[in-house]
Amino acid sequence: MSIIEARGLSKSFQQAVKEPGLKGALKHLLVPKNITKVAVQPLDLSIEAGETVAYVGPNGAGKSTTIKMLSGILMPSAGSISVNGINPYKKRMENAAQIGAVFGQRTQLWWDIPIVESFSLLKDIYQIPEPVYRANLDQFIELLGMNEFIHLSARKLSLGQRMRADLAAALLHNPPIVYLDEPTIGLDVSVKQKIREFIKKINQEQQTTVMLTTHDLGDIEDLCKRLIIIDHGSIIYDGSLSEVKSRFAKSRVIFFQVGSPMPELYEQLAQTDGMKLELQNEQEFSVSFDRYEYTASDVVSRVMRHGEVIDFRMEDANIEQVIKAVYDGNLDLNQSGQ
Ligand SMILES: Nc1ncnc2c1ncn2[C@@H]1O[C@H](COP(=O)(O)OP(=O)(O)OP(=O)(O)O)[C@@H](O)[C@H]1O
Ligand SMILES: [Mg+2]
Incomplete structure (x- = not known):
């Protein structure tokens, strides 16, 4: 069985339909009107241990929703998930021990305490043995260049510093699986490079399974052999990056x-x-x-x-052309591409 398995996984949200202005808000209060938004259509996923998979698609395609379901934050509307044999939503504690997650859009660090204290709290929460914690901390500080800001609170960090700290925090307990939802968003080239090298190293040395969503095609080229493209909540391509390039560029x-x-x-x-x-x-x-x-x-x-x-x-051949064509709706990946 694959380390991450999902069958018929889907998620719908109720979205409020409001007319504009105060009148609309009041009307909604009295007679609420909702529509059902299908964020993820029933989909199947199998990811093997040690893979690095890019999960890409246009804004609103359903990437973050999928990652949230896989990481146990969101309950699926339907379908089944098994991550290392565990149902992530039902066994959230057990699941937390085996995954690391970074959501680039918001931090998971404690806002007001020094980063190094956040790390130390995580050590207690995850019951990381002292030698493992020490070794990881030293290595992460070095690889991610965190020395200059590790004593500051998360509130004071720049975006690039915060992202590095978040990444370290997610991996301190050596999880076999890591979900990275836009870990390089808004970062300068050199920080991006640091983060990519870090992810590569963790994957190579510890065979950590990496699922990555990004809009940065450089991240994909640099890190991932496999590409999954999702559009309007459905997977439209799942295969090797090199194949999609040679077939469709x-x-x-x-x-x-x-x-x-x-x-x-x-x-x-x-x-x-x-x-x-x-x-x-x-x-x-x-x-x-x-x-x-x-x-x-x-x-x-x-x-x-x-x-x-x-x-x-x-x-x-450039992956950029392929992805752009998919995003623009100009490429049907089910066709042979000829
Ligand atoms: N909590 C929620 N309530 C209602 N609708 C939601 C909620 N979360 C997501 N959605 C909707 O589900 C759809 C998919 O959102 P999702 O965040 O998964 O997209 P995404 O692929 O991560 O996009 P992006 O590239 O912009 O991050 C969107 O239409 C979004 O508006
Ligand atoms: Mg998203």
């Missing part, structure tokens, strides 16, 4: 460095469907092309006919 780009400008080529490309030219300077340009219409050698030979090519390189 429609265009490819070749960058050229040439001996001298090629005005005739530029004119020709402007009139060719499925190819797009971008000039960098006199001697450098890129051609993006539809990989289902042309091959790379079509493009290269066409350029070579117009003069000397000093160098060229091809850019890999």
